[in-house]
Amino acid sequence: xxxxxxxxxxxxxxxxxxxxxxxxxxxxxxxxxxxxxxxxxxxxxxxxxxxxxxxxxxxxxxxxxxxxxxxxxxxxxxxxxxxxxxxxxxxxxxxxxxxxxxxxxxxxxxxxxxxxxxxxxxxxxxxxxxxxxxxxxxxxxxxxxxxxxxxxxxxxxxxxxxxxxxxxxxxxxxxxxxxxxx
DNA sequence: CGGGTTTGACCTGCGC
DNA sequence: GCGCAGGTCAAACCCG
Numbered sequence: 491x492x493x494x495x496x497x498x499x500x501x502x503x504x505x506x507x508x509x510x511x512x513x514x515x516x517x518x519x520x521x522x523x524x525x526x527x528x529x530x531x532x533x534x535x536x537x538x539x540x541x542x543x544x545x546x547x548x549x550x551x552x553x554x555x556x557x558x559x560x561x562x563x564x565x566x567x568x569x570x571x572x573x574x575x576x577x578x579x580x581x582x583x584x585x586x587x588x589x590x591x592x593x594x595x596x597x598x599x600x601x602x603x604x605x606x607x608x609x610x611x612x613x614x615x616x617x618x619x620x621x622x623x624x625x626x627x628x629x630x631x632x633x634x635x636x637x638x639x640x641x642x643x644x645x646x647x648x649x650x651x652x653x654x655x656x657x658x659x660x661x662x663x664x665x666x667x668x669x670x671x672x
Numbered sequence: 673c674g675g676g677t678t679t680g681a682c683c684t685g686c687g688c
Numbered sequence: 689g690c691g692c693a694g695g696t697c698a699a700a701c702c703c704g
Contacts, residue, residue: 601677603696616695620675629695677702684695 583643591615591630591640597648599628610634624649 592599592615599617606613614631626646633639 600675602698604678605694605696608693614694673704675703678700680697680699682695682697685693687692688690 581643581645583641585633586640586642587638588640589638591632592617593640593642597621597626607631612637619648621648621650 586593598620600620601615602618603616604613605616610631611634612632614629617628617630619626626644626648628642628644630643631641633641
């Protein structure tokens, strides 16, 4: 299933992924569009409907890759690719206009990789939640057409609350954020 | 010294 | 089977 901003004005986002940095007023990151993909449908979705200003072509680029949704995969000889062993995780991507790549969403992230992707002028960065037992990942990349547009994709759901240091601030941001800003 | 970042190597799946 | 592209690992490095 795929949802647009218009379909879930103000109710879907906090339900799905609390802590998503829609409301970070500090750096001016306001979502200009987002797409929600739940675990069951994202595989091979090429005709995804987009929310906000995300163009359907962009969405297809992000989620059309068949490599995104694999079933269980046997681990490699050296125990790598552990993440792929897990079944589908809920995914959520959105687009913001910001000068910074890593938005303050109340969680702590550790960068574990960066990769230059084809047809993109900007490298894609890979982050993992630093909280133990939390396997949420996110990847951040900029649009080649507009270097100020940041595509952030979350994978999985946090098993904990936002970091205590940032929780209050995150809550304040959430309180002051409205989807009508889209 | 501990935690985060960088970066090259490695692994896997897919298309041809 | 091979090459390509995406995703991850982990050692080295950086910084407070």
